[in-house]
Amino acid sequence: MVSERLKKVILKVLKLGDFDLQGSTKAFQVPGWDSLSHVSILSAIEKEYRIRFKISEVLSLNNLEDLQLLVNKKVENAV
């Protein structure tokens, strides 16, 4: 399950009005989400949630569900 908040951040960076983002969605399936924009998306998420990703965490992501779980974990730990 991908939260609306996370979807909004991603779609904004990719300049997409709307796109169906599911937990199983992989970056390469989303228009404009390439290797260069990947880092911009992660930076925007960090800013939105006031969290910081580690390099090893970034390199271990497989799909949007992984990203959502990582964000949830970081937000929980930050509280």
Next chain:
Amino acid sequence: MSDFLPPLDKFMRKNLKRNAARSVWNIWEEHVEKHPHREAIVHWDALGEPFRWTYGSLLEAALRIAGILIRRNVMAGEVCAVIIRHNKYFYPIYMAITAIGAIPAVLAYPNARLHPDKFVHGLSGMARKSGLDWIITEREIGPIIEPLINAGKGKIKGVLFPLESIDSEKAAVKSDLDLIKRSRSEIDLDAPFLLQHSSGTTGLQKAVVLSHKAVLGHIKRYSRAIELSENDKVINWLPLYHDMGLIAAFHMPLIFGIPSIQIDPFQWVSAPGIFFQSISQEKATLTWLPNFAYDFMADRIPEEQMDKIDLSSMRMFINCSEVVRSESHKKFLRKFCNHGVKEQALASCYAMAETTFAVTQTEPGFLAKTLMVDRGALEEKIVQPPKKGWLKKVCVSSGKPISGCSLKIIDEGKIRLKSDQVGTVVIKSASLFDGYRNNPEKTKEALKNGWYFSGDIGFCHNGEYFIIGRKDDVIIVAGRNIFPEDIEDEVNKILGVIPGRVVAFGMENAETGTEDIHVIAETLLEDKDKKEGLKIAIKQVGMAIDVTISTVHLVQPRWLIKSSSGKLSRKANKERIFLPCRKIKGSDHGL
């Protein structure tokens, strides 16, 4: 000719003299004899410990793999395409091909975004045009490639998966070693050593074959221009199918006998901070980067990741393969000077696959020079200081010609221009290619009387060359050349787009330090939701050919402007879409 070459140190003299009459393989063997335990390649993996190849272990592994190739009847002179992701065995596989006198050609592993049909189509085209005999790859893409052989398309003889058997393969026995040696015995210095592809989308790339002599000669000359010494350590995240990665960051250190650190390009682009971690830990000294990488790292590496990072070992960051931008250098320096990046380490060079690699290079130990010019005059092809209150542009030098290279700036009538006049760059080089493999038409266009017509636009000022753009419409994104017609062909097929009424072009993005791809397409659609859907569909066809379209502009029929020749003009339409007054009837550009 370069007149600022430094005197050679003792180590270099010894190496270069030795290199004079040997094949590349012979030189690797000599390194093993002299210093088997010297580090050759550090294979970097951000998620684990780096794997460290010595010259001895690397060659031993290469001979083991050469045994596998010989037993599969791979012959000297045959082209072996290597399609393997970042893997510690990539290097000995590449060297094993050389060991038997075959010709390695590194190709990009298909990106997940690339549609399998497009990949196969591209590979089939390459097999036909470049003459690929064998594909050496990973099992995962075997099922996609194997039908090419069964269908008899091209002349691919087989697909090999050496990664599966390397670990169980025993050291090469004497009978294998004799066969390997015999296989390459006919190879002389003029024989093809490697095949690399110049710019273009997969399948349309032009193949450049380089001999042992061309590569060794080039490395000899270029290593002098950058004052390469045994104290150097090269660091690289560039893919090895790119000439800058392959020649400058892989072959040069390996031939010279110094270590290189090889980082996974995908890991770097996902987490660019690993590049600096690696420099800091390994005390690297030299690297080659496309311009966008300076902005990318300055913008995307958070300060938290820079804790205890020391970059003071780096003597040169060499900016190459895109137009060099002064602002990118400044941003990089501002961000990382507190971590040891020195202004004088910001160098640049001008290079291309057709000349093996470098043509010009800035002087080591000095910041690449800049020149502030009048932007309006530059558009009129004249270089002059900016007038008060007029628009300015800062151009960055790519340096002077390296030894063995000379350049001319010519006009449309092929007349040589003087200094400070803008024109097309043509090059003569001792390491020039003989022509594109199996492509006499393109060869004829590019090579004339021993001069290579680069298609780049630039000028000479005080003996230094400044490259400012392209003559044609080639789009350069993050160091990768993309032909707009490839994008237009795909977009034309989409339902909702008026066929033949599409243009694609590159637009400089000052923030990212590279170009964004824009597409303007005519459509009859008027419904807002349908138009949004069409924009996504256009971006998706870009993804299928591994191209990221940044912005789609949908316009009404007959909006696009034609040139006097009757073709759609990319330049005129680019100017029209970005007119200061953006309210053009029938256009929703900018949405």
